[in-house]
Each structure stands twice: as structure tokens, then as C-alpha cells.
Amino acid sequence: MRRGFLNGGQTKQRCLADPGAPPDSAGATVKKSVSSGTGSTNSKPIHVPHDTQHDDNSFLVTTQPSQMQGTSLAEVPGGWTECILTGKAKRMLLATPGFPQPVPSPTHPNCYRIANSPGKGLGVFANRDIRTGDLIIAERPITIAPAFGSVSLQGNSNDPAVREAHQKMEGRLEAVFARVPPENQQAYLALANCHLHDGSGKLTGIQRTNGFEVKGLGEGPYSGVFKDISRINHSCSPNTIRHWDPASLSLRLRAVRDIAKDEEITVHYVTIITMAQERAKELAPYQIKCSCPACANSLVSDTNRVDILLKQYINGPEMDKAFKQWCPDRDAPDDRVLNVALRELALLDSEGLQLHPGYGTLLSLALRCYIALGDEDKVLEFGQRAGRSFMAEKDGDRSLLDNHSSLDLVKKNKLWGIRRRMSKQA
Numbered sequence: 001m002r003r004g005f006l007n008g009g010q011t012k013q014r015c016l017a018d019p020g021a022p023p024d025s026a027g028a029t030v031k032k033s034v035s036s037g038t039g040s041t042n043s044k045p046i047h048v049p050h051d052t053q054h055d056d057n058s059f060l061v062t063t064q065p066s067q068m069q070g071t072s073l074a075e076v077p078g079g080w081t082e083c084i085l086t087g088k089a090k091r092m093l094l095a096t097p098g099f100p101q102p103v104p105s106p107t108h109p110n111c112y113r114i115a116n117s118p119g120k121g122l123g124v125f126a127n128r129d130i131r132t133g134d135l136i137i138a139e140r141p142i143t144i145a146p147a148f149g150s151v152s153l154q155g156n157s158n159d160p161a162v163r164e165a166h167q168k169m170e171g172r173l174e175a176v177f178a179r180v181p182p183e184n185q186q187a188y189l190a191l192a193n194c195h196l197h198d199g200s201g202k203l204t205g206i207q208r209t210n211g212f213e214v215k216g217l218g219e220g221p222y223s224g225v226f227k228d229i230s231r232i233n234h235s236c237s238p239n240t241i242r243h244w245d246p247a248s249l250s251l252r253l254r255a256v257r258d259i260a261k262d263e264e265i266t267v268h269y270v271t272i273i274t275m276a277q278e279r280a281k282e283l284a285p286y287q288i289k290c291s292c293p294a295c296a297n298s299l300v301s302d303t304n305r306v307d308i309l310l311k312q313y314i315n316g317p318e319m320d321k322a323f324k325q326w327c328p329d330r331d332a333p334d335d336r337v338l339n340v341a342l343r344e345l346a347l348l349d350s351e352g353l354q355l356h357p358g359y360g361t362l363l364s365l366a367l368r369c370y371i372a373l374g375d376e377d378k379v380l381e382f383g384q385r386a387g388r389s390f391m392a393e394k395d396g397d398r399s400l401l402d403n404h405s406s407l408d409l410v411k412k413n414k415l416w417g418i419r420r421r422m423s424k425q426a
């Protein structure tokens, strides 16, 4: 399993590192502890120039991408983000290759709406059928602020250290919030706040409730609050995967399976390949009692998820080895490897875990089996499915789909129909 896979979705702010130093003055170091969200970021080493204006660990307030004073949101496609960053994080962001790239357009414009979700308040729903791999939303955060690790700010709010940390965080967020355009302020203040009674200030409570992890800013951790993405509800069988892209300073959501018109769009906030009881514990701070199919039918789902957890081979090189042994082996049944791939795919499908990194690998394995068997119809079907799954997993464009679903390309592959040719020769 990939490191950090399916760990905490929404960033939990978990330490008492001083979050409250005034903007542009020396503050506290953001601690290293961070829960990793699903999704990717370009993590090539970036040369970070040093300057003497802000030392590495001093917090500052910054608008990114920077804007002329008086600019309105309507003038800037994708908008901008008001951030609290350390000097080093800001330099890292500015040194990101291509920064600031424009926020990409979704595959279909206006493909979602915000509407009432029974039992959950508001949620996000599909306005049309959405295909696997489609980009549903790409959005810049309203704010980016430090998330805190190691010690929970949800701890005893009578503890003076916790109270002080809450106050400092609120002071810092107030400084940032004053710079946020009025329409974004309104959207931010309309979001849920699960921290009404633990000593958090209002802005801190909203940031802690709605923040998704933001990567690519060095040691972090940071979280971003979004106008629309923060409205998306949790599911333990989510139909989207998210990717943070530092170059465009945007979070992107892609469909991991086909989503029907009017279906609710979901993400995961916590680790989801775990038992229902553990998930419930992790979701409790968000005041979420999950009623997704996996939680509603936890006896069956827990058994399946243990099975998936134990099957490290799904994502490993063993499947590739099995294919290479099977392919030239005349005595091996034609469906030997294919059956394993189809069985594991069915298991992940039944749990709605298409964002498992092994899912695309299994589709690709089934595709290779059909290529070796020379089955045109199945090659087209699984080529499409594998290509779309990789678009979702790798935050990729349609070239991934085209490369996987071209029959002309497949027929040039030396494996094309090899099993059929072997049986004729036998």
C-alpha cells in the first residue's frame, strides 16, 4: 500500500505550535506532524531561494497569486487565496515550476450544484452524468492556514496552553480574513463549525471543520478552506479522488467511478480501509454519523475491507509476475490470471473503493490478459476502463484514455493474440 494512502482526508489540526503570531512577524515553527490526504502533488525537489525579509519559520500573511489592490474576484478567473505561510513555505510556493498556472476548467462546465442532502445539511450533487476520470471541480482555497499536529486543539479547553493556542490562531485568522473579498467571506462564514464548545474562535472552528490538506508547502501541515469543495460530504465509499496542485494553487476532484445525474458527490475525510468502528471514531469530531452503504452494512463491509487490507499483492509486482508466467504457458488455463483480476476488481467495486491504487493496476492486468487472448470487444471495454481509472488516479488528461483504448495501437503489441496463436500451433 502506498505510503499515506487513504489517510486523513480533511486535515486535522493537532498541535499547540504557536499559531497566533501577528502577520509578518516572527511566529512559531509549524511542526512536522501531518496526516496525509489521498491525492497527489508534484513532489520534485524545488530550489527554494533564501531571502532575509522573512526567515524560514516566521509566519506572514500573503495573497497568492498576488493581486493589485482593488482587484475584484470577477476580474480573476479562479480567484486567489489569502494565506498564512511561513517564509519558507511562501518561497517554496513561488519557486514551484509554472506557478501560478491557471486553474484548469472542469471536463463539463456547471456539472454540479449545492443542494440539501437529507440528514447532512448541504451537499454537492451531479447536474449530469459524469464519467470516471472526469475533472469535476478545480478550486483555489479561500484561505490557507497552518494545521497543527501532535497535540489536539480539541483537548481540554480549560488548559491555559490550549486556550492560548486557540486565541492566537483566531487572531491570525482574523488578520487574514480581513483581506478576503466580501463574497468569499460570506461563503466561509456559511460553512459548518463543529468546534462551538471547545474554545475555538469562530474562524478557527470553521477552518478546522472544513479544511482539506494542502501539500507542496514544505514541512507544513497546511489546510485550505474552499467555497464549494468544503461543501462535499464524506463517504467511506467515495466517488471522487482529490489532487492538490501547487502550480495552480488548486484542489482538483476527479470521479473514480461513473456518477449518475443527481447522485451526491462524495469525498473521504478519514482513513477508509479500516473497520466501521474505527471510522466512526475518526468521524466523531466532525459530528458525522456516517450512513454510507459500508457503514450501514458493516458486518459484510468489515469482512471485505479486512480481505482488501490483507491483499497486498493487489498493488504489488506479484500480479505482473503471474501474468508473465501465464502468458507463454500453454498448459495454463486461459482464464487463470484474468479470473484473479476480475475477482479482486469485483471486491473493490462492491466496497466502492475504486480509488484504491490497485484498482487501475488490476484493470490494466485484465486488459493485458484480453490482449493476449486477442479479444477485441473486451480490449476496448477494459482499455476504456483502465484509461479512465488512470486519469482519476494520476490526475491525467485524455491522452491516458486514448493510449489505453486504441485498438490500432493494441494490435501492434507483440502480445496481441499470443495465446490464440499458441493454441493453433499446439
Ligand SMILES: [Zn+2]
Pocket: 235, 236, 237, 279, 290, 291, 292, 293, 294, 295, 296
Ligand atoms: Zn461510512
